[in-house]
Amino acid sequence: MSQRFDELKQYLDRAMALQAALQLFEWDDATVAPKGAGKLTSNVIRILSGEYFQAVNNEEVKSLVKACQGDESLTQIQAAQVRELAEELEKLDSIPKEEYQDFAHLTSEAVRVWEEAKEKNDFQLFAPTLKQVIEYQKKFASYRAKDGQKKYDVMLNDYEPGFNMELLDRFFDTIKKEIVPLLKAVADSKVMVRNDFLTGEFSDDQQERIGRFLAEYVGFDFSKGVMAVSAHPFTTNLHNKDVRITTHYHHNLDSSLFSIIHETGHALYEFGIRDDLTQTLVGQGASMGMHESQSRFFENIIGRNRSFWIPIYEKLQEVFPQELSEIGLDMFVNGVNKAEPGFIRTEADELTYSLHILIRYELEKELIEGNLSVEDLPQMWADKYEEYLGIRPENVREGVLQDIHWSQGSFGYFPSYALGSAFGAQLYYHMKKVMDFDGLLAEGKLEVIRDYLRENIHQYGKLKDSRTMLKEITGEDFCPEYYVKYLKEKYGKLYQLDS
């Protein structure tokens, strides 16, 4: 037993409790809080955030961390917590406190400015603020860069430890080379995929009924979880015994169905984290990309797989007899896989999704490392959509202003979405070797797949990074070719392309 770690643990526990409170406020705000509460509740949140900052970032903690770093009596889990905390402290310490606070203030303003600009479809409203956000992030990255590290690499590493531009350039080059022509071939295909039956007057009650069924079927444990409604679906958790997902109910049925499966994928990760890790700094997903790998794995590789629907498609028809009794299983599965270029990332199908991310990656690199100016951003955005997806956004609301991320200062975050899909594909081809993947789906034995993922990924939290886990599980380093292979096989079959 390390006495220093015990002292440090008091700070870690405070930080954990404050973090849980902040999570709860975020959940509450998105799901139930009254509209009028915002301003006064934000006072509360500002103070609690300050308390959190204070709990992890003070002289006492710094000296305890230093002492613990040399302490060989620490358990593996304790050492991992010290490592995470040390990284966080190093990050905060390299940035002058005043600049850090100014930036926090700027981004909270920036989100509001972005909302207004998006609402008014006016990029010029947002441009000056975005310029400032980028300047701060570049400055912070240069403070933090080690041994000639590039600024954008510093940012990427925050979301996906172990990844950098070199790896991602190779990844996105592969995508560009393979997916752009594949999408062209799909567009030229004579196969007409119907999905009109997915749009209609699906009642919220019915959508909720099938949504709860699906969540539970996929593995969501309602004794340790909650499902609610919010404007944008998300997953949050207080610990591994309290995991919460949200969805929304629209006129297109697939939106709620697949967002629920997606969020359940995130939720399974959180449920699966070991009891001795939850409520610690390492009791979270290994990385953004690994988290997205689980959600997108369940949403797409499982949820849009014909075998998945074999045992339960009748149930879906039962809930929507009017809308689906005439639609057969194959027509339904083909419909939810239809590929169509669109402007909005969050509504994209599996094939075009990676191109939305490719565009953002290229633009971020140009903004941070290259010479792209904020003024030229909307033009460049539109050019790239035209080049890769063959469509040109006519307004900034459906173009460069669609995502919240940049207003929050999140540069380097987008690649994780595509990485997640690619991790998932690599896992998929490996799992097909060690189990009868499609057979299990067809028999409704999802627990075998779930247990495998829990055993190999979920339980570890942040004890291992995503690249290490991939290597240990599949025997290979990260390999984007599996993702391309997956998309080619899937869409080649659906659109009857010659391969």
Place this chain on the structure above:
Amino acid sequence: MSQRFDELKQYLDRAMALQAALQLFEWDDATVAPKGAGKLTSNVIRILSGEYFQAVNNEEVKSLVKACQGDESLTQIQAAQVRELAEELEKLDSIPKEEYQDFAHLTSEAVRVWEEAKEKNDFQLFAPTLKQVIEYQKKFASYRAKDGQKKYDVMLNDYEPGFNMELLDRFFDTIKKEIVPLLKAVADSKVMVRNDFLTGEFSDDQQERIGRFLAEYVGFDFSKGVMAVSAHPFTTNLHNKDVRITTHYHHNLDSSLFSIIHETGHALYEFGIRDDLTQTLVGQGASMGMHESQSRFFENIIGRNRSFWIPIYEKLQEVFPQELSEIGLDMFVNGVNKAEPGFIRTEADELTYSLHILIRYELEKELIEGNLSVEDLPQMWADKYEEYLGIRPENVREGVLQDIHWSQGSFGYFPSYALGSAFGAQLYYHMKKVMDFDGLLAEGKLEVIRDYLRENIHQYGKLKDSRTMLKEITGEDFCPEYYVKYLKEKYGKLYQLDS
């Protein structure tokens, strides 16, 4: 501007934010949190409670409070905050920290023990723990007593500043002398009041529909408030722009109807607190009794008044055509006012309610100041129910174990419920002089009544105590005779008693 107060304010703000977080956890636990979350979430709550304690109770705060107490540059609101904080500090300071923590631990255990004992209908399970709780509370009260103050007076003053046994003895003597015979007369009356139509298969959806209508009709502002479902109805708030009520839906319709009006009464108090007081130590109701006066005023004096239902009874019939279309307004109003002795306080009608409180007041006095031992409590409880209500509980679950309060260490709390009813009656007779009370109800002009209460009570928060407000509004000190008069008039009329 006082620099010392500004320094103190940082601690006050932290305490406020932590308090808001704790409120939110409480709300969340009662309304949505998954069952399995309890144990881990209680870690979070324990830590946040400790942080709260630390924020208000430390040497820095003590010296700042001392400095502020002599500072004449403070505004009235600042001075009131300092006064509240000083009281809290004095209370905490007079109790050795170790004993305080032991007691906190004991009561958290005690609640669980009480739950089990109630479940198993076994008082002996709870008796040893209750004994300990009482010993602690007596000890704490003796630490805190000033100038020969009695221990139970110390406890009473915590919930109802300005009140003590002398005042309450007079109050409860009046109740005993007047209400016990009144209840006998009601029991002997030949008038049969029907309320069978209030029991049935009322669907949750319909109950919720009329519940939301009623809350809004009474004045609940859904842009700054939320209504949800929980096992026991309650009201909570984060500040005056976020006020939340709950209800439950049972087979007896009046339960949800009147619990919603009751909680809306509490909510109107919280909505009504001035913007410059909310999120401060004085931004709460003046006292427990004053808070209950508002909830019970709306529930009973307004909600069980025939005039209240004149504009809206048709709406109720519309929602429950099967159950109520044959029931006329008078039969409905009489039904919801039926007086019948029962064992359970929370289900009691307006007439018998005060006797439930009388019994608890007499028992608490005997436990704290007299010689009643915990062993003899169930017997004494049953004897008093027989004496005052004419019925004898056959088991402790419906007897001495029905309420949670004593397990939480809350002695001196019960009288506030009866005081609230009595405050309400005193206000009622005054308001009848300054406005056409029944006429306003009959015309659906509740805003006039609401504005009057906000103007005279709600807005002040804790700036004035309940006794002072009563005096300023009605021109009289607290006068329990109005309460007796109210019950005599109401039940005399309903049961056609000679007066």
